[in-house]
Amino acid sequence: MEGTDNVLPLRKPGDRRRRVSVATILAMSFGALVLASVGGVLALTVGANFQNTFDLLAKNGNLLIDAMDDSLRARLDRAQDAVSGLGELYREGDFEIDDSGAMNAALAGALVAAPDVAAILIYDRDGNYRGIGRAPPGDADAGQIRKIEKQPERSPEIRAALVERQQLDGLQWGDFALANGHLYANASVPLVREGAKPDGWIIAPVDLLTLSGITKELSARFETTAFIVDGEDRILAHPRLLEPRSEGWENEPTVPLARFGDPVLARFGERRPIDEFQQGASGVEFSEIEPRLDGPSSSDRDDGSVYILITKQITGYGVRPWTVGAYFTRRELGDEIMRVAWSAAIGVGALLVALIAAILLGKRLARPIRDIAAQAHMVADFNLDDVKPLPRSRVLEFDNQAAAFNAMLTGLRAFTAYVPRSLVAKLVRSGDSDARRPREALVTVMFTDICGFTGITEQLPAQDGAELLNRQFEMQCEAIDKEGGTVDKFLGDGVMAFFGAPDRLKGHGAAAVRAAVKIREALQAYNRIAIAEGRVPIRIRIGIHTGRVIVGDIGASDRVNYTIVGDTVNVSQRLQELGKLVAADAECAIVISGETAARLNGSTTLAACGKHRLRGRGEPIDVFLVEEQVTADATIEEPAQEKVAQGG
Numbered sequence: 001m002e003g004t005d006n007v008l009p010l011r012k013p014g015d016r017r018r019r020v021s022v023a024t025i026l027a028m029s030f031g032a033l034v035l036a037s038v039g040g041v042l043a044l045t046v047g048a049n050f051q052n053t054f055d056l057l058a059k060n061g062n063l064l065i066d067a068m069d070d071s072l073r074a075r076l077d078r079a080q081d082a083v084s085g086l087g088e089l090y091r092e093g094d095f096e097i098d099d100s101g102a103m104n105a106a107l108a109g110a111l112v113a114a115p116d117v118a119a120i121l122i123y124d125r126d127g128n129y130r131g132i133g134r135a136p137p138g139d140a141d142a143g144q145i146r147k148i149e150k151q152p153e154r155s156p157e158i159r160a161a162l163v164e165r166q167q168l169d170g171l172q173w174g175d176f177a178l179a180n181g182h183l184y185a186n187a188s189v190p191l192v193r194e195g196a197k198p199d200g201w202i203i204a205p206v207d208l209l210t211l212s213g214i215t216k217e218l219s220a221r222f223e224t225t226a227f228i229v230d231g232e233d234r235i236l237a238h239p240r241l242l243e244p245r246s247e248g249w250e251n252e253p254t255v256p257l258a259r260f261g262d263p264v265l266a267r268f269g270e271r272r273p274i275d276e277f278q279q280g281a282s283g284v285e286f287s288e289i290e291p292r293l294d295g296p297s298s299s300d301r302d303d304g305s306v307y308i309l310i311t312k313q314i315t316g317y318g319v320r321p322w323t324v325g326a327y328f329t330r331r332e333l334g335d336e337i338m339r340v341a342w343s344a345a346i347g348v349g350a351l352l353v354a355l356i357a358a359i360l361l362g363k364r365l366a367r368p369i370r371d372i373a374a375q376a377h378m379v380a381d382f383n384l385d386d387v388k389p390l391p392r393s394r395v396l397e398f399d400n401q402a403a404a405f406n407a408m409l410t411g412l413r414a415f416t417a418y419v420p421r422s423l424v425a426k427l428v429r430s431g432d433s434d435a436r437r438p439r440e441a442l443v444t445v446m447f448t449d450i451c452g453f454t455g456i457t458e459q460l461p462a463q464d465g466a467e468l469l470n471r472q473f474e475m476q477c478e479a480i481d482k483e484g485g486t487v488d489k490f491l492g493d494g495v496m497a498f499f500g501a502p503d504r505l506k507g508h509g510a511a512a513v514r515a516a517v518k519i520r521e522a523l524q525a526y527n528r529i530a531i532a533e534g535r536v537p538i539r540i541r542i543g544i545h546t547g548r549v550i551v552g553d554i555g556a557s558d559r560v561n562y563t564i565v566g567d568t569v570n571v572s573q574r575l576q577e578l579g580k581l582v583a584a585d586a587e588c589a590i591v592i593s594g595e596t597a598a599r600l601n602g603s604t605t606l607a608a609c610g611k612h613r614l615r616g617r618g619e620p621i622d623v624f625l626v627e628e629q630v631t632a633d634a635t636i637e638e639p640a641q642e643k644v645a646q647g648g
Contacts, residue, residue: 058286060222061284061286061310061326062282062284062310063222064218064222064224064226064310064326065282065284065310065311065312065324065325065326066282067218068214068215068218068226068228068324068325068326069312069314069324071214071218072211072214072228072314072317072322072324073314075116075206075210075211075214076116076185076187076206076317078113078114078115078116078117079114079116079117079185079187079204079206080171080187081113081114082110082111082113082114082117082120082187082204083110083120083171083187083188083189083202083203083204084171084189085110086106086107086110086120086189086202087189087190087191087192087202089106090191090192090193090199090202091191091192091193093193094106097122097124097191097199097200098130098150100147103122104132104147107120107122107131107132108132108145110204111132111133111134111145112145114204116206116207116210117204117205117206118133118134118136118182118184118205118206118207119131119132119133119134119148119204119205120132120133120202120203120204121133121148121202121203121204121205122191122200122201122202122203123153123162123200123201123202123203124199124200125166125198125199125200126152127152127153127159127162128150128151128152128153129148129150129151129152129153130148130149130150130151131147131148132145132146132147132148133145133146133148134146136180136182155177155179157177158177161174161175161177162201165188165201166198169190170189170190171187171188171189172187172188172189173185173186173187173188173316173317173318173319174186174188174318174319175318175319176208176230176254176318177205179205182207182208182209183207183208183209183236183254184205184206184207184208185205185206185208185317185318186203186204186205186206187203187204187206188201188202188203188204189201189202208236208237209241209242211228211236211237212237212238212239212241212242213242214226214237215227215228215237215238215239216239216242218326219239219326222326223328224326224327224328225238225239225262225264225326225327225328226238226239226324226325226326227262227265227324227325227326227327228322228323228324228325229257229265229268229322229323229325230254230318230320230322231320231321231322231323232268232269232323233256233257233258233268233269234254234255234256234257235254235255235256235257235260235262235265236254236322238260238262238265240260240261240262257269263291264289264291264307264309264327265327266291267289267290267291268289268309270289271287271288271289271309271311272287272288272289273285273286273287274286274287274288274308282312283312283313284310284311284312285309285310285311285312286308286309286310287308287309287311288306288307288308288309288330289306289307289309289327290305290306290307291305291307305329305330306329306330307327307328307329307330308327308328308329308330309325309326309327310325310326310327311323311324311325312324312325316534368390368393368395368398368401368402371390371391372390372401372402372405375387375388375390375405375409376405379408379409379412387409389402389405389406389409390402390405390406437552437553438550438551438552438553438554439550439551439552440548440549440550440551441500441501441548441549441550441551442500442546442547442548443498443499443500443501443508443546443547443548443549443551443564443568444498444499444500444508444509444511444512444544444545444546444596444599445496445497445498445499445512445544445545445546445547445549445564445568445569445571445572446480446485446495446496446497446498446499446512446515446516446542446543446544446572447491447494447495447496447542447543447572447573447575447576448476448494448495448497448519448540448541448542448543448576449493449494449540449541449542449576449577450469450472450493450494450538450539450540451538451539451540451541452539453469453492453493454493456468456536456538457469459536468538469493471526472493472538472540473490473495475519475522475523475526476495476519476522477495478518478522479515479516479518479519479522480495480497480515480519482515482518483499483511483512483514483515483518484499484503484505484508484511485497485498485499485511485512485515486498486499486501486502488563488564489563494576496569496573497512497515498549498551498564499511499512499515501551501564502551502562507599508546509544509546509595509596509598509599509600510599510600510601510604512544512546512596513544513590513592513596513600513604513626516542516544516588516590516626517590517626519540519542519588520540520587520588520590523538523540523587523588524587524588526538527587537587539586539587539588539589540587540588540589541576541577541579541580541583541586541588541589541591542576542579542588542589542590542591543572543573543574543575543576543577543578543579543591543592544572544575544590544591544592544593544596545568545571545572545575545592545593545595545596546568546593546595546596546599547566547567547568547571547595548566548568549564549565549566549568549569550564550565550566551563551564567617570616570617571593571614571617571621572593574614574615574616574617575591575592575593575614575623576591577615578591578612578614578623579591581612582609582612582623582625583625586625589625590625590626591609591623591624591625592606592623592624592625592626593621593622593623593624594621594622594623594624595621597622597624604626605626605627606624606625606626606627607624607625607627608622608623608624609623609624609625610622610623611623
């Protein structure tokens with residue numbers, strides 16, 4: 001392009017701000033930047049040393065928390081396994097309540113296999129209990145297993161808990177119980193046969209002093225103070241709990257942190273995250289606490305030091321989450337950080353003037369480049385909602401750059417206001433100016449639907465329901481994008497997508513089936529985790545049909561959508577609905593038409609479902625269920641008529 005008639009104006013009329021070129025700035029700051037480079041090397045060295053120190057501490061902290069987590073779960077999971085196994089034995093008729101022979105033998109065997117369980121008790125519906133237990137510490141036969149004869153439960157708290165337990169099914173960890181000066185966590189399962197009401201409940205109490213033993217052992221090994229907190233405000237396990245209780249809270253089930261006598265944990269709720277540490281995906285958090293010098297405790301820990309806490313939340317063993325953690329003083333990081341700090345201070349003092357100049361000029365020069373690079377990356381990914389217009393600059397080149405970028409951003413946002421981002425990317429990559437013009441094309445259409453989603457979300461808070469739906473949409477869209485499909489729209493709790501437009505995708509029928517199989521695999525992985533965590537699994541129906549549609553910009557003159565219309569869309573939706581009939585109990589029912597099935601080779605195992613008359617259509621069509629995964633390297637044979645229709 002020659003001349004300037006068609007050049008986009010980068011300044012408003014009358015804009016006479018004074019601007020300076022990059023060449024002038026570089027000439028004026030060259031000497032200062034040479035000196036600043038020395039400071040840069042120093043900064044990199046100091047930063048690397050600091051980061052290495054913190055990384056080493058983070059690794060040790062993760063080792064400590066992992067060791068606590070593993071030890072805790074090893075003890076409590078044995079209690080779960082004991083009651084679950086006994087519940088299964090009862091269901092199969094291996095023993096009866098009050099059958100002192102078979103029942104006591106089964107209970108004794110389970111108790112031997114769970115050394116951290118204090119007793120295994122069976123409660124009947126009248127509130128009576130019997131079972132097998134270990135003699136408590138201090139008894140002449142301490143630790144030995146002995147029979148507990150049938151007797152009524154006299155504790156009103158435990159009787160109230162039993163009434164509440166009758167409303168719950170399956171394995172449960174109840175609230176803590178205090179007995180004989182010891183605090184117990186309780187795992188329980190109902191004793192049920194053939195779907196009848198529970199005949200009783202089997203309960204395995206675990207003495208939480210064993211958890212304090214874990215904290216004491218790990219405190220000694222890692223030279224720290226380990227602890228376990230119930231929720232955010234009560235102590236569950238701590239080395240001090242192994243000592244005789246003489247602080248006035250010996251009869252309380254759990255002790256409030258404010259009264260426990262540990263000034264660090266007394267301010268547990270005021271901990272502050274530490275930015276120097278990487279907060280990993282394992283859920284480990286690094287924070288700091290500065291105890292009050294005038295607190296109610298006389299502990300030697302209350303010395304004004306800043307303490308570092310390493311914590312992690314675990315769930316599933318009580319009515320509230322537990323927090324496992326440990327703390328130590330910053331001084332325990334060692335002298336290495338102090339040596340690095342002193343060397344940094346000396347270097348900073350020597351290069352103070354050069355660093356000031358480097359900071360001022362570096363920020364001036366780097367900010368526009370950094371901003372446009374970051375924004376351009378988001379534009380390349382079509383994350384346009386997060387892109388911010390670049391500020392204008394007094395530097396000539398940067399000002400022109402910002403104006404051009406902002407103009408481009410305005411145009412892209414206007415275009416993507418009515419076209420999906422993934423579709424925009426395909427249209428841009430195609431380079432075809434006529435790609436949006438309505439045309440007839442042979443495509444494969446997919447409809448998905450989450451079975452019973454309304455019923456599932458009625459049991460969840462609104463935020464949790466939205467997050468669940470977003471997670472399912474994310475899994476489905478990822479599978480569709482990987483196979484070259486285009487997500488058209490979201491319909492309630494379902495997705496409509498098509499394959500073969502705007503780009504001419506070879507083997508779009510097979511690609512749609514592969515995408516459906518990927519959705520099934522992702523759903524199966526999700527459900528395994530959901531079931532393990534006690535959440536409701538998800539079931540999905542998918543309908544796929546291949547046929548001719550009108551594809552392109554459809555709508556009014558001032559509002560259009562790039563979409564598809566035609567009977568093929570209706571057929572694929574009806575196939576999805578047909579999944580209720582042909583695969584009612586399937587975790588992920590993939591129902592395809594005969595037209596789509598004809599485009600698959602032997603790598604896909606199909607189950608013929610016969611001919612079905614779909615709502616809105618006169619003639620029945622062949623229907624198949626996809627049973628096995630499509631192999632990644634499968635060769636797809638396309639019918640000759642599709643190749644002709646697509647021009648290849």
